[in-house]
Amino acid sequence: MLHGLLLVSLCGCAITPRPATSCAPGLQPHIRDVLYFGQSRPDGSAVTPEQWEKFQHDVLTSAFPEGLTVIDGEGYWRSEAGSLVREGSRLVILLHPPGEASGAAVDDVIARYRVQFQQEAVLREQSAVCVRF
Numbered sequence: 721m722l723h724g725l726l727l728v729s730l731c732g733c734a735i736t737p738r739p740a741t742s743c744a745p746g747l748q749p750h751i752r753d754v755l756y757f758g759q760s761r762p763d764g765s766a767v768t769p770e771q772w773e774k775f776q777h778d779v780l781t782s783a784f785p786e787g788l789t790v791i792d793g794e795g796y797w798r799s800e801a802g803s804l805v806r807e808g809s810r811l812v813i814l815l816h817p818p819g820e821a822s823g824a825a826v827d828d829v830i831a832r833y834r835v836q837f838q839q840e841a842v843l844r845e846q847s848a849v850c851v852r853f
Contacts, residue, residue, distance in 0.1 A: 750815045750848075751818050752849045753813075754814075755814070756811055757811075759807055791810070794807070830844065
């Protein structure tokens with residue numbers, strides 16, 4: 721669910737960081753997106769490991785075949801009613817070249833997860849980095 725965590729992602733006014741312009745020799749500018757996918761559904765059930773695996777295979781790795789990292793986590797957020805909610809989460813770390821195509825792919829992944837698992841939001845953390853593969 722993760723609603724209320726990132727107003728920027730909900731209002732559509734996210735600002736894409738400028739790519740790093742002064743990377744050390746041998747490093748290349750990239751964008752690092754960390755996506756926080758809540759695993760609780762509005763009906764009280766959770767996204768099952770099988771459902772996650774299918775989403776990961778069909779959506780995530782299709783959109784980012786170069787690779788990604790998935791970390792299991794536990795998230796906490798304050799509900800609209802004011803109570804503290806705890807839920808399982810998956811953090812997905814993506815490193816991709818700057819540009820509209822990569823940004824649109826991230827937006828599509830988020831939108832598809834929100835629809836498929838009835839999520840109010842997916843938290844997106846973004847920064848400019850320098851990388852070497």
